[in-house]
Amino acid sequence: MKFLYLFIAILSEVIATSALKASEQFTKPVPSVIVVLGYGAAFYFLSLCLKTIPMGIAYAIWSGVGIVLVTLVGVVVYKQTPDLPAVIGIALILAGVLIINVFSRMGGH
Structure with a gap:
């Protein structure tokens, strides 16, 4: 269950971050609401997984997977192609x- 909570937290954060760009500095109501709800859900589920996953491990997984998924959303949705250094x-x-x-x-090993 702990990794399910972490997965939901990551997915919520990726959705919120993707909507943040679409909110156009919070001038678009629907993406703005998605940002607030998404980050709220992300931190709630992150707090649940921190009961059993060490904070450093959870955050490392959160940030690593999140970076990859946000980059993929950037490529697919916003046509932002990362260069070689990225x-x-x-x-x-x-x-x-x-x-x-x-x-x-x-990491528990």
Whole structure:
């Protein structure tokens, strides 16, 4: 259940972040409401998973997966193509998340 909460938190944050761009500085009502509800849900579900997942691990997974998903939304919805340095940076972040989860005692191993 703890990883389901984390997945819902990540998905909510990605939806909220994607709607943030569409809100056009909170001038569009529907995307603005999605932003507020999405971030509210994201932090609520993150708080639930923090009962059983160490904070550093949860945040590493949240940020790594979130960066990839937000980048994909940017590519598909907003036609924002990341350049090579951006792709390398994202890969390094994901490598860090993987290292923490596989090798760190903090990850429960």
